[in-house]
Amino acid sequence: MHRRQSVHQRRAWAWALAIAATSAAKPASADLAKFEIDGRIFTKHLYQNDDNQGLLSLGNPFWPDDVAGHNGIGSELELIFRGRVSQLAEAGARVASRFGERWHDWWESGAAWYDRKTNTSGDSAGMNRASYLKLRGSYIQLAPELSHLDYVRIGASDFSMFNPWTIGKVRYIDRDNGRGYFLGGKFGDDNAGQYYVAAIAMPKLWVGPSWSTGIGDPALSQAFWSRDWAYAAMVRYRVGDSTTVRLVGDVTQDLEVNTADPDAVGSRNPTCKDGLGNAIPGCAPDHAVDLLTRYASLNATFDVESEPLDWLRVQGLLGVSAQRIDPKLAGNGVQLNQGVYPLVYKDTSDVAGTLRLSASDPFDVGLSLQGEYFYIGPDWNAIFGARREADVLLTDGLVGSGGQLPTLNLANEFVDFDDEWVESCIGWHGATGVLTLDKGDTRLRAEYTHIEYATNGQDRDVDRTYPDFLHGDGFTDTLVYDYANVSDRGRDPRSVYRRNQFRRTDLAVLQLKHQFEVGSGLDVEVKGKYIKDVDYRRLNGQGALDDDYAGDIANVRVKLSMPVADGLRLGVHGQVDHWNEVNRKGTLQLGYGDDATDRQVVGLTANLSYGGVRFAYLVEYLHKTQDRQREPDQLWNVWRSKAVIEAAW
Amino acid sequence: MPNALPRLASLAAIAAVAALPLMPLAAEPPIVLADPEGDDNGPGSYKYPTDAVYKPKSFDLKKLEVIDKGDDVEFRVTLATTIEDPWNSPSWPDGGGNGFSLQFVQVYLDTDHQPGAGFNRPLPGLGNAQFESAEAWDKVVLISPQPRARLSAEVKAKAGNQRAGVVIPKTTKATGKTLIAVVKKAEVGQPSAKWGYQAVVQSNEGFPVEKDILTRPVHQTVGPHRFGGGDDGPCDPHVIDILAGAGKGDRSEVEAQHKALKYACGGKVATIPMVYPAP
Numbered sequence: 001m002h003r004r005q006s007v008h009q010r011r012a013w014a015w016a017l018a019i020a021a022t023s024a025a026k027p028a029s030a031d032l033a034k035f036e037i038d039g040r041i042f043t044k045h046l047y048q049n050d051d052n053q054g055l056l057s058l059g060n061p062f063w064p065d066d067v068a069g070h071n072g073i074g075s076e077l078e079l080i081f082r083g084r085v086s087q088l089a090e091a092g093a094r095v096a097s098r099f100g101e102r103w104h105d106w107w108e109s110g111a112a113w114y115d116r117k118t119n120t121s122g123d124s125a126g127m128n129r130a131s132y133l134k135l136r137g138s139y140i141q142l143a144p145e146l147s148h149l150d151y152v153r154i155g156a157s158d159f160s161m162f163n164p165w166t167i168g169k170v171r172y173i174d175r176d177n178g179r180g181y182f183l184g185g186k187f188g189d190d191n192a193g194q195y196y197v198a199a200i201a202m203p204k205l206w207v208g209p210s211w212s213t214g215i216g217d218p219a220l221s222q223a224f225w226s227r228d229w230a231y232a233a234m235v236r237y238r239v240g241d242s243t244t245v246r247l248v249g250d251v252t253q254d255l256e257v258n259t260a261d262p263d264a265v266g267s268r269n270p271t272c273k274d275g276l277g278n279a280i281p282g283c284a285p286d287h288a289v290d291l292l293t294r295y296a297s298l299n300a301t302f303d304v305e306s307e308p309l310d311w312l313r314v315q316g317l318l319g320v321s322a323q324r325i326d327p328k329l330a331g332n333g334v335q336l337n338q339g340v341y342p343l344v345y346k347d348t349s350d351v352a353g354t355l356r357l358s359a360s361d362p363f364d365v366g367l368s369l370q371g372e373y374f375y376i377g378p379d380w381n382a383i384f385g386a387r388r389e390a391d392v393l394l395t396d397g398l399v400g401s402g403g404q405l406p407t408l409n410l411a412n413e414f415v416d417f418d419d420e421w422v423e424s425c426i427g428w429h430g431a432t433g434v435l436t437l438d439k440g441d442t443r444l445r446a447e448y449t450h451i452e453y454a455t456n457g458q459d460r461d462v463d464r465t466y467p468d469f470l471h472g473d474g475f476t477d478t479l480v481y482d483y484a485n486v487s488d489r490g491r492d493p494r495s496v497y498r499r500n501q502f503r504r505t506d507l508a509v510l511q512l513k514h515q516f517e518v519g520s521g522l523d524v525e526v527k528g529k530y531i532k533d534v535d536y537r538r539l540n541g542q543g544a545l546d547d548d549y550a551g552d553i554a555n556v557r558v559k560l561s562m563p564v565a566d567g568l569r570l571g572v573h574g575q576v577d578h579w580n581e582v583n584r585k586g587t588l589q590l591g592y593g594d595d596a597t598d599r600q601v602v603g604l605t606a607n608l609s610y611g612g613v614r615f616a617y618l619v620e621y622l623h624k625t626q627d628r629q630r631e632p633d634q635l636w637n638v639w640r641s642k643a644v645i646e647a648a649w
Numbered sequence: 650m651p652n653a654l655p656r657l658a659s660l661a662a663i664a665a666v667a668a669l670p671l672m673p674l675a676a677e678p679p680i681v682l683a684d685p686e687g688d689d690n691g692p693g694s695y696k697y698p699t700d701a702v703y704k705p706k707s708f709d710l711k712k713l714e715v716i717d718k719g720d721d722v723e724f725r726v727t728l729a730t731t732i733e734d735p736w737n738s739p740s741w742p743d744g745g746g747n748g749f750s751l752q753f754v755q756v757y758l759d760t761d762h763q764p765g766a767g768f769n770r771p772l773p774g775l776g777n778a779q780f781e782s783a784e785a786w787d788k789v790v791l792i793s794p795q796p797r798a799r800l801s802a803e804v805k806a807k808a809g810n811q812r813a814g815v816v817i818p819k820t821t822k823a824t825g826k827t828l829i830a831v832v833k834k835a836e837v838g839q840p841s842a843k844w845g846y847q848a849v850v851q852s853n854e855g856f857p858v859e860k861d862i863l864t865r866p867v868h869q870t871v872g873p874h875r876f877g878g879g880d881d882g883p884c885d886p887h888v889i890d891i892l893a894g895a896g897k898g899d900r901s902e903v904e905a906q907h908k909a910l911k912y913a914c915g916g917k918v919a920t921i922p923m924v925y926p927a928p
Binding site for chain 2: 087238520
């Protein structure tokens with residue numbers, strides 16, 4: 001009875017707040033220039049011919065969530081507030097409803113009385129299913145009229161002023177979740193220099209050992225995360241008319257309580273006496289708690305971007321990466337979590353470098369050339385770097401056009417089946433060449449990339465030191481991926497370390513785009529990719545010749561689309577993939593199998609913008625066969641669709 | 650046989666005359682207008698957003714070229730630095746973008762130079778700005794990273810009667826520092842040095858505010874994706890760089906731009922000038 005009353009009270013409060021908010025908005029509306037509200041409603045439909053219910057193709061890889069699944073419709077409301085405080089200051093905030101409520105959950109109140117066991121009471125599924133509005137971030141921003149300081153931001157930021165190698169722009173779904181202090185300004189003659197410095201509250205979730213700054217670590221009796229900060233700086237300077245140099249760096253520090261301190265909650269020495277009753281030297285309560293560093297990291301890059309000629313661009317980057325980990329305060333997740341761990345479990349330091357030359361149509365015939373050399377050391381890791389939605393290399397890569405990032409902390413999660421994937425390029429050492437030919441309505445792009453691996457080595461300790469992410473064999477199928485790998489989907493894109501590896505990869509891409517003068521213009525795009533991936537694995541000893549991997553992977557994709565009316569574009573696409581892998585997966589003891597995979601996809605797309613509202617629809621059929629030598633063959637006959645309706649105002 | 654030569658000559662002459670329509674006519678020379686570097690600050694006060702993708706000079710107009718390509722007209726807009734695609738525009742919805750992410754250039758054309766003929770206001774999204782009556786625009790070519798269907802829908806929904814003057818290129822792409830848009834000549838007419846030209850550099854916004862056509866407003870303070878240094882009220886032009894003066898690219902055109910785009914709340918409205926190569 002008491003609980004039910006509290007629910008009624010909460011509902012009454014919600015109404016009261018809604019009315020209060022309406023009332024409070026009235027004075028603000030008198031001065032629209034001073035107060036703005038933007039809104040957005042996003043509705044997504046997912047349907048697939050299986051019995052999995054949810055709103056997101058791929059959810060949280062670690063914690064169980066009630067959002068992921070393939071069948072459901074849900075909506076999200078977002079409100080963005082921005083107010084002008086004065087000529088020098090503004091303040092803003094974003095609130096958004098928690099995504100996860102399916103339309104069919106409309107009876108849910110937000111209570112979870114029945115231990116999250118779904119029933120029809122309306123009080124079983126918790127707050128996510130009630131789409132509660134959450135403050136995602138708020139900020140105050142000042143524009144001081146000082147010669148070298150014109151930007152002060154306190155609060156939410158997406159950290160986009162740094163770079164993917166150091167502190168990366170946080171993924172879109174987290175864009176206002178990060179908070180900190182940010183200062184910026186200009187300096188030098190003609191304001192040739194620009195800088196940003198920041199102190200950032202480290203997220204308790206993902207920047208550190210075991211994707212946490214202490215919480216849940218078996219080595220800690222109590223985690224302390226409220227004083228964990230990252231510090232970052234970016235300085236950019238324009239040299240002459242055509243060259244810019246930039247230095248970006250960050251330091252993270254995860255502090256924990258020294259439980260030897262008698263003042264600490266849960267202290268090992270609360271009385272400052274040992275087991276025999278003797279006083280412990282140096283131990284005395286002083287109402288101050290000592291802290292120790294559980295984990296610290298440093299990443300820094302120096303890059304130069306120069307355009308010495310109108311058609312020539314040179315970009316070079318050098319970086320260093322280092323970490324210190326205290327094994328007494330950070331449990332060995334490589335050992336305890338089957339190699340699924342976002343960093344190497346030891347103190348490390350390493351370097352990285354890239355050099356890219358781009359010649360844009362130097363002969364004035366429509367032919368452009370690009371070349372890139374890259375080296376990312378085997379112990380490099382950008383623990384706070386970009387996790388997705390960024391790309392540091394020129395190559396199309398192995399898993400698609402989502403890009404390559406120098407971190408083990410990738411975030412191919414909270415995505416749908418049509419989203420782009422990123423892969424880790426830690427240890428990649430090689431070069432890419434790209435030719436692009438533009439002729440009228442035609443663009444032809446050809447790429448060749450050769451990759452050696454600085455992670456190659458024999459008898460690497462993947463039991464206690466180097467995380468192998470458990471599943472490191474086989475070409476990755478991102479179209480039917482699952483984190484637990486119950487479907488044999490191939491290598492985890494974070495898996496860059498193997499016990500025995502002597503790997504090299506060659507890939508070639510040919511892409512043709514042309515617009516035919518049919519109707520209002522028929523766009524045709526054909527893309528073919530071939531990957532030759534070999535790994536001699538164990539080089540010496542018994543079985544050295546029996547475990548060699550050879551993968552031949554071929555993809556062909558065709559896409560046709562055409563605007564058929566104002567705002568309406570229809571498309572059709574198809575994809576044929578074949579990958580043939582010798583010794584695809586297994587062990588020396590159990591043997592390896594030769595597997596062949598065929599995959600075909602056909603689909604339709606429709607995109608409509610009407611009256612300011614956007615509709616997008618994708619339906620596709622995926623057929624996949626996996627012919628496996630040592631295990632039963634597998635078959636996929638998957639129909640799936642996604643529709644999005646979005647209005648912003 | 651003596652009569653054969655004149656007969657052959659006559660046949661050759663007839664063939665030559667008959668072939669005349671098939672021979673390519675000499676194309677008009679390109680129209681080339683230049684803009685000085687370092688004036689990508691609107692009226693002089695605008696600042697780039699804080700996100701690192703907004704690299705210095707990435708909105709700095711250097712050159713507009715209008716090239717006669719027979720049945721088509723090619724508009725080439727060159728910026729002061731290489732144009733990048735940080736948001737992977739080919740993966741965008743609505744059929745994929747055009748290979749760049751940040752910039753949105755509107756090329757305004759005054760094809761008749763007649764006072765009162767054409768539109769005085771730019772398309773919605775450029776804030777509080779106008780064209781002189783004698784320099785009103787007749788056509789505007791939209792060089793956007795957004796796919797054509799999205800552009801046409803936005804124009805249909807928001808341009809009102811200006812829609813008649815909007816030209817959406819059949820292809821748009823980026824190469825190096827240059828944006829290239831190809832439009833059918835039938836849609837813009839034969840380019841002439843007597844026309845007025847203006848290339849307005851703005852920023853692409855996939856989720857524009859209610860009445861803006863895929864542009865970002867300039868605010869008082871900068872944001873991750875917001876230009877700052879303007880006014881939060883309805884006073885300022887949302888324009889980062891334009892052609893000014895004689896379109897020769899000399900330094901005096903910086904001042905000419907600042908003067909043209911200068912505004913005062915409740916007072917002067919920013920005026921976007923047309924540049925006439927052969928007035």
